[in-house]
Amino acid sequence: MNPRPARPAATVVVSRPASDSPCGFEVLLLKRSEVGAFAGMWVFPGGRVDDADDGDGEHARARSAAVRETVEEVQVTVSRDRLVTWSHWTPPESAPVRFTTWFFVAMVESPIEVRIDDHEIVDHRWMAPDAALAAGLAMAPPTIVTLHELHEAGSVDAVIAGRESPPAYVTRPAMRADGVPVLLWNGDAGYDTADADVPGTRNRLVMHDGFGGDRWSYERA
Secondary structure (H helix, E strand, O other), X not given: OOOOOOEEEEEEEEEEEOOOOOXXXXXXXXXXXXXXXXXXXXXXXXXXXXXXXXXXXXXHHHHHHHXXXXXXXXXXXXXHHHOEEEEEEEOOOOOOOOEEEEEXXXXXOOOOOOOOOOOOEEEEXXXXXXXHHHOOOOOOXXXXXXXXXXXXXXXXXXXXXXXXXXXXXXXXXXXXOOOOEEEEOOOOOXXXXXXXXXXXXXXXXXXXXXXXXXXXXXXXX
């Protein structure tokens, strides 16, 4: 069976300095409605790349989409030239809806007014990355991993500096011998063979209570 075609998309981690955050900043999280893609989940602003998004190549067009989607979803304007490319995500071939997504970080200055439509987006919060991970919010795997990475970055300057080689995450589902599903990414010892029980390095999300649960933990070692 051929994999479902994937469409390019863009996600923006809108961030602002926060002195009371362990990493020195907090991020904007949005709660999607119970209808549509990522229903009921907390996400970053973003959406698919449209035909009208300009740019030479997919990455450039994704930058244009990032700016447009942030205005459409939260009425916040971010600078296209100051978007920091953070990562790229490709979902499993078995995913019912597939978007290959560029993740960008946009550092903005306070005060900033966020306005949502109370239809597709029903709530929003500014949270430090570690606090967001500890809050038990329903989030998709790329959101969870990105929050871990941002917390580990440790400072506004480190985020603005970006990453020399933004990682490309191509998700590979697997199952541990005890029946616990995991998502594997490049660098995990079991990635090439989709064997979740191979000892060694780890770069995975462990879904302790299954795909529909919320007890998920990211492991990287």
